[in-house]
Amino acid sequence: MAYMTDRKRAEGLGSAKSGTDHFWSMTKSSIGLLILVPLFIFTFGSALGSGYEQVVAYYSQPFPAIVAALTITVGWVHFKSGAQTMIEDYSHGLTRHLLIAGVTCISYAAIAAGLFALVRLAI
Structure with a gap:
């Protein structure tokens, strides 16, 4: 029977050294969303129920357009x-890699579509 410390047993079985990055990324983006979502609701609520021309004029202003763009991107x-x-x-194996690639592509495509729609609305 080998007498090993807990550290010696766990050595080499630890983290993949990316968990902390994910944690801080999620923490920073959730703090950003904590600020941006109420601002977005406030700015979007002002335009809600207005006609198309009023919405275009409203989102031509910098503050609501920037808040909407940041909310879309950070979200x-x-x-x-x-x-x-x-x-x-x-998930594991090839499925894992395909799913991560798919989620990444969908996320960046949604960001691009949202920002494109916002630019089209603002210009």
Whole structure:
């Protein structure tokens, strides 16, 4: 019977050295969303129920357009990071890599589509 310390038994079986990065990424994006979502609701609520011309004029102003763009971007980046963590925890092999690539592509495509729609609305 070998007498090993807990550290010696766990050596080489530890983290893949990316968990801390995911944690801080999720923490930063959730703090950003904590600030951005109420601002987005406030700015979007002002335009809600208005006609098309009023909405275009409203989102031509810099503050509502910037808040909407930041909310779209930070929200989808937060989604991507959370979905990637979930996929890494519950799937293995080729499926894991394909799912992560798919989620990444969908997230960046949604960011691009949202920002494109916002630019088209603002210009």
